[in-house]
Amino acid sequence: MKHLLPNDLVSKKGRYTIFSCLSSEELEELELVQTTQVYKKGQPVFQENTQSAALFYVNQGFVKVTKLGSNGKEQILRIAKTDDLVGYRSVISGSRYKSSAIAIEDSVITLIPKAFFLKLLQNNPVFYSKVTIMLCETLDRTETKITDIAYKPVRGRIAEALLLLNDLLDEKEHITLTREDLAGLVGTVKETAIRIISEFKHDKLIEIHKRSIKVVNEKGLEKVSSLYN
């Protein structure tokens, strides 16, 4: 359990943070009301269908945002990384969480109470505007994901997901999704994901060390990703 000073939030080694537009008073208050703690790998941050009381800022680590499919399978909607907000949407619309969030690695996460966030939105137009644009961008990506899942074969979706995960990572960062999570990310089952990964390995598009997948032929994967037959 570790409390970060607001300054840490603002000046994170050159990273853009959504809080950079807060006044020093707002930052001070943020420090008072926030709670920062470590979530162990696999630990839920919030659960689908529970009432939203707070949103979360990912300080360090990775969080999968998931939704339960009608068959009980877990669809991963997106993966939140350092400097991302999760759970803010339900706070804005005052509803229950429409998805779950689970740490996929040991992660440092800051809880921000609902009331403070809403006050920020009301009083800080720049912040409000940033949040709105974030919403628009998330919606764009989500809509793109729909057409992908609807029309792109699993093979292409896996290739795309591997590239996407690759881009998510700065320098020496590293996530290893389980094969099951990777499957959940593209909307297929574990076994199919594994088979396709084996093919990619055979085709020298990726390398596998231990369990972790390393992209070695980005162009090749891009080609597979844009193929539709």
Next chain:
Amino acid sequence: MKHLLPNDLVSKKGRYTIFSCLSSEELEELELVQTTQVYKKGQPVFQENTQSAALFYVNQGFVKVTKLGSNGKEQILRIAKTDDLVGYRSVISGSRYKSSAIAIEDSVITLIPKAFFLKLLQNNPVFYSKVTIMLCETLDRTETKITDIAYKPVRGRIAEALLLLNDLLDEKEHITLTREDLAGLVGTVKETAIRIISEFKHDKLIEIHKRSIKVVNEKGLEKVSSLYN
């Protein structure tokens, strides 16, 4: 080509409209800058990847919001009806349209210039808040659609779509999507959609008159929709 008075926008036979919170000055200005016209069935309202200069308010009729899949097939993201806004998202984020909008019936649509909309957002917090909540709700529905397409078989998705279209309609309203559009809505092809519709007809879940589909056993369709095998 017909110009509606702002009053018409506000007091539409008991329907909620997003403009109900505008001041009379704002409504007056809206009247000056808007252009209302009839779009014939099949006529595009705006096109994916073109620069956004305006958003659109559906006064009457239905508009499909679509996105091109990587294989050139058209995915329908949602169907906008009377009192819905389309294209506002790209206006907010100042980007190109991320989707196309096409009238699926003769429709009366009001064009609202970008600058006026942005000014409204800035000056009318209630309006801004309504738009933000609309964004959140759209995102919810879009995410649900992802898990549906990912894990629900086509059969269930068609059942769901038919129910959804049914709910969209008040009283005596009526849309007839082509089988191809219905397929595009659930992410399949025309032939598969037709086959499943035939089964539903055979099972007395729906009736078909001319080309139009009428739900006659809502419970039954709900059951099919929630079945995953």
Next chain:
DNA sequence: CGAAGTGTTGATGATATTCAAGTAATGTGG
């Protein structure tokens, strides 16, 4: 009336899921 668009059905094959049976890696308590 003819042409274009829409709807329909059958046959076939590709793609992906399911079930089953393991192996490999990781974590935990003694």
Next chain:
DNA sequence: CCACATTACTTGAATATCATCAACACTTCG
């Protein structure tokens, strides 16, 4: 730190689901 349990990964075979191609009927509309 080892033994054992648990979790993750892998592969094969059988099957289900869905897309594609092709041919044709029906509607609508200029």
